[in-house]
Amino acid sequence: xxxxxxxxxxxxxxxxxxxxxxxxxxxxxxxxxxxxxxxxxxxxxxxxxxxxxxxxxxxxxxxxxxxxxxxxxxxxxxxxxxxxxxxxxxxxxxxxxxxxxxxxxxxxxxxxxxxxxxxxxxxxxxxxxxxxxxxxxxxxxxxxxxxxxxxx
Amino acid sequence: xxxxxxxxxxxxxxxxxxxxxxxxxxxxxxxxxxxxxxxxxxxxxxxxxxxxxxxxxxxxxxxxxxxxxxxxxxxxxxxxxxxxxxxxxxxxxxxxxxxxxxxxxxxxxxxxxxxxxxxxxxxxxxxxxxxxxxxxxxxxxxxxxxxxxxxxxxxxxxxxxxxxxxxxxxxxxxxxxxxxxxxxxxxxxxxxxxxxxxxxxxxxxxxxxxxxxxxxxxxxxxxxxxxxxxxxxxxxxxxxxxxxxxxxxxxxxxxxxxxxxxxxxxxxxxxxxxxxxxxxxxxxxxxxxxx
Numbered sequence: 001x002x003x004x005x006x007x008x009x010x011x012x013x014x015x016x017x018x019x020x021x022x023x024x025x026x027x028x029x030x031x032x033x034x035x036x037x038x039x040x041x042x043x044x045x046x047x048x049x050x051x052x053x054x055x056x057x058x059x060x061x062x063x064x065x066x067x068x069x070x071x072x073x074x075x076x077x078x079x080x081x082x083x084x085x086x087x088x089x090x091x092x093x094x095x096x097x098x099x100x101x102x103x104x105x106x107x108x109x110x111x112x113x114x115x116x117x118x119x120x121x122x123x124x125x126x127x128x129x130x131x132x133x134x135x136x137x138x139x140x141x142x143x144x145x146x147x148x149x150x151x152x
Numbered sequence: 153x154x155x156x157x158x159x160x161x162x163x164x165x166x167x168x169x170x171x172x173x174x175x176x177x178x179x180x181x182x183x184x185x186x187x188x189x190x191x192x193x194x195x196x197x198x199x200x201x202x203x204x205x206x207x208x209x210x211x212x213x214x215x216x217x218x219x220x221x222x223x224x225x226x227x228x229x230x231x232x233x234x235x236x237x238x239x240x241x242x243x244x245x246x247x248x249x250x251x252x253x254x255x256x257x258x259x260x261x262x263x264x265x266x267x268x269x270x271x272x273x274x275x276x277x278x279x280x281x282x283x284x285x286x287x288x289x290x291x292x293x294x295x296x297x298x299x300x301x302x303x304x305x306x307x308x309x310x311x312x313x314x315x316x317x318x319x320x321x322x323x324x325x326x327x328x329x330x331x332x333x334x335x336x337x338x339x340x341x342x343x344x345x346x347x348x349x350x351x352x353x354x355x356x357x358x359x360x361x362x363x364x365x366x367x368x369x370x371x372x373x374x375x376x377x378x379x380x381x382x383x384x385x386x387x388x389x390x391x392x393x394x395x396x397x398x399x400x401x402x403x404x405x406x407x408x409x410x411x412x413x414x415x416x417x418x419x420x421x422x423x424x425x426x427x428x429x430x431x432x433x434x435x436x437x438x439x440x441x442x443x
């Protein structure tokens with residue numbers, strides 16, 4: 001009897017220890033994915049600023065920003081969007097549970113971002129006007145995913 | 153004594169009947185709309201600015217001009233299921249007359265003479281010009297027919313008593329403009345925001361009966377689904393310039409290059425199709441709001 005109680009207590013301890021470890025693991029995934037969106041936003045800021053004429057156009061800087069966006073678009077997303085990291089399950093995220101119901105569509109939307117990013121990569125070194133034209137498809141890729149998979 | 157009770161009952165019946173009469177579903181004046189010449193091309197612009205497709209297309213649809221309905225709008229009063237308003241004569245509104253359409257859009261009254269629930273933003277659309285309503289109807293008749301049947305709303309007692317909506321309309325749908333506008337640009341912005349794009353429906357808080365609090369116009373509200381918040385877009389809180397707002401409405405990008413999500417992504421798709429001067433007019437209107 002004593003043995004059973006000890007075993008149960010040990011299990012309880014293991015469970016108690018395991019839970020925060022697991023949560024910590026997932027918080028790293030959430031941080032990583034939020035960081036990648038921040039990288040996208042910062043580089044879009046450079047490109048958008050040049051397209052709007054708020055920043056002086058500079059071909060090398062624009063190219064570096066566009067290349068960075070392409071780089072992020074190549075990051076494998078399932079590693080970052082692990083199950084159990086939706087906004088109903090954990091704090092600090094706006095990812096909707098429907099992501100994990102439509103993983104194929106979610107992957108397709110991410111692939112569409114990659115295509116739009118390549119369009120920007122081809123345009124960025126040519127002119128501010130070309131950047132402006134390539135911003136439309138990029139913004140469209142952001143919107144089409146956010147409208148379904150992120151809280152407003 | 154008996155006669156006193158009878159008199160009381162009679163008086164009550166008269167007051168009740170008068171109440172029902174005052175709050176009965178209203179329809180438009182028949183000759184007003186028929187006298188106007190429809191311009192379906194301009195109707196397309198009205199359709200886009202008014203955001204019809206954003207709610208009336210199927211959930212996640214890639215063909216927003218097929219207005220088959222079916223989106224579910226959660227609210228504290230129940231879930232509204234958006235109806236089919238395609239040109240199909242049976243499932244949609246293809247069999248309607250111009251007067252029936254105008255009564256629906258500007259009075260919130262169905263062809264059967266029932267009050268519509270205000271999830272349909274007639275509180276805003278009632279401020280549209282008659283010409284815009286006529287043009288909109290002409291355009292919508294050119295859109296594809298779809299046979300998907302409309303589904304009933306999932307609204308429980310007592311909110312499912314449509315007769316009561318007559319009183320609700322009287323109390324909460326004033327036809328006056330919320331904001332003054334003393335330049336042509338502000339007037340245009342006000343028309344787009346208050347009459348067509350119906351921004352206030354989500355961005356303005358509601359009282360316990362679901363009426364918009366006009367004294368807190370566009371100052372943000374809980375998301376009607378119960379999760380998240382619709383932002384305060386009055387100038388001091390928002391802190392965006394006219395260029396920031398216009399660019400957001402065109403591209404979906406905020407000044408720090410986050411991008412619009414949820415239903416606002418649909419709104420941006422619509423606003424992106426307006427003219428640059430219309431987007432600036434909306435920005436001017438928002439910047440003129442009181443803090």
